[in-house]
Amino acid sequence: MITEESKKPILSIENLVIKFKLHGRILTAIRGISLDLYKGESLAIVGESGSGKSVLVKSIIGLLDNNGYIDKGSIYYNDEDIATYKIEKDWLKIRGKEIAMVTQDPMTSLNPLKPIGKQIEEAIVLHQELIGKEAYEKTLQLLKDVGIHDVERRYKQYPHEFSGGMRQRIVIAIAIACNPKILICDEPTTALDVTIQAQILQLLKNLQEKYMLTTIFITHDLGVVAKVADRLAVMYAGEVIEFGKSDEIFFDSKHPYTWALLSSLPQLGVKGEELFSIKGTPPNLFKEIKGDAFAPRNPYALKIDYEQNPPFFKVSETHYAKTWLLHPKAPKVEPPENLKAFFEEGRRFANEG
Numbered sequence: 001m002i003t004e005e006s007k008k009p010i011l012s013i014e015n016l017v018i019k020f021k022l023h024g025r026i027l028t029a030i031r032g033i034s035l036d037l038y039k040g041e042s043l044a045i046v047g048e049s050g051s052g053k054s055v056l057v058k059s060i061i062g063l064l065d066n067n068g069y070i071d072k073g074s075i076y077y078n079d080e081d082i083a084t085y086k087i088e089k090d091w092l093k094i095r096g097k098e099i100a101m102v103t104q105d106p107m108t109s110l111n112p113l114k115p116i117g118k119q120i121e122e123a124i125v126l127h128q129e130l131i132g133k134e135a136y137e138k139t140l141q142l143l144k145d146v147g148i149h150d151v152e153r154r155y156k157q158y159p160h161e162f163s164g165g166m167r168q169r170i171v172i173a174i175a176i177a178c179n180p181k182i183l184i185c186d187e188p189t190t191a192l193d194v195t196i197q198a199q200i201l202q203l204l205k206n207l208q209e210k211y212m213l214t215t216i217f218i219t220h221d222l223g224v225v226a227k228v229a230d231r232l233a234v235m236y237a238g239e240v241i242e243f244g245k246s247d248e249i250f251f252d253s254k255h256p257y258t259w260a261l262l263s264s265l266p267q268l269g270v271k272g273e274e275l276f277s278i279k280g281t282p283p284n285l286f287k288e289i290k291g292d293a294f295a296p297r298n299p300y301a302l303k304i305d306y307e308q309n310p311p312f313f314k315v316s317e318t319h320y321a322k323t324w325l326l327h328p329k330a331p332k333v334e335p336p337e338n339l340k341a342f343f344e345e346g347r348r349f350a351n352e353g
């Protein structure tokens with residue numbers, strides 16, 4: 001939840017450019033992103049596969065692959081530019097302690113040979129300076145907080161004795177045990193079935209309030225974040241192309257790429273009506289991109305889209321979109337019909353609520 005006193009960004013990304021060296025060639029994965037994260041908020045970063053979501057969040061905790069590097073820009077955390085960190089020792093001040101990450105595959109973060117209680121307790125001993133009975137009690141409390149019952153028995157069990165959803169809860173408990181300020185959730189529910197997904201999202205929302213966490217969700221599925229995110233940033237080909245409060249993106253988005261993403265939501269799959277689908281493929285990030293990267297796939301592309309990358313245009317104090325369609329001289333364009341109905345219904349619901 002964003003409160004008045006939390007208007008100052010806790011994390012500020014400025015003009016970030018991230019590149020990878022691959023077989024003697026350079027791939028630009030992040031192409032000049034600026035993004036603020038506010039204390040206590042839940043920000044979702046959405047975009048299709050390859051848009052750069054994972055690379056962006058990995059750069060925040062110093063987990064870029066070895067062939068990747070920050071070419072330009074800054075990442076301010078506590079008034080320090082962490083993008084300048086070069087050695088692992090620097091990142092260890094931040095990773096886990098200040099900024100923790102939960103990934104989609106809990107098995108990779110859990111030790112299969114150790115009881116789960118011990119794994120959580122180790123994180124507590126390391127980060128909260130508790131020992132013995134206190135650390136044990138705190139572990140049991142955390143297990144309860146993440147919705148695990150019969151905690152004394154569960155403490156002694158191994159990861160394979162838990163279901164996928166329960167393992168994800170354990171991974172979340174380990175992340176919280178370090179008392180982080182920011183929790184990054186990288187597709188935390190993708191591997192789970194729909195009911196369990198909803199439960200994990202609800203759990204993350206509850207924990208966010210209880211532990212006063214600031215959260216970043218990354219996902220390719222807009223439907224997943226609808227209920228948990230205060231704000232949304234939409235990524236395409238290494239750029240953020242639209243951001244705003246959840247309602248602004250869901251019911252008043254301006255970028256044709258956001259329209260396309262929304263149109264793929266099952267709620268919009270009106271029978272007999274063809275969905276507004278995104279034809280074509282994303283651009284080759286090894287090559288320099290001229291103009292708006294989405295232009296070749298954009299049914300509303302203007303001539304200028306092929307020549308100049310658009311700036312952000314302001315829609316409201318909190319909502320910005322990077323599309324020439326918002327230029328005062330651009331022709332007026334309406335969202336696809338099925339979306340228009342969805343937008344109207346959403347706004348009516350918001351007004352009534």
Ligand SMILES: Nc1ncnc2c1ncn2[C@@H]1O[C@H](COP(=O)(O)OP(=O)(O)OP(=O)(O)O)[C@@H](O)[C@H]1O
Pocket residue numbers: 020021022027029047048049050051052053054055056065066067068220285
């Ligand atoms: N180690 C690497 N070497 C070369 N290219 C990389 C490397 N890691 C990522 N990339 C490239 O960077 C781009 C962004 O990848 P990223 O994994 O951030 O996308 P994503 O939006 O998170 O996708 P997904 O939803 O599939 O995880 C892609 O083109 C990807 O191929």
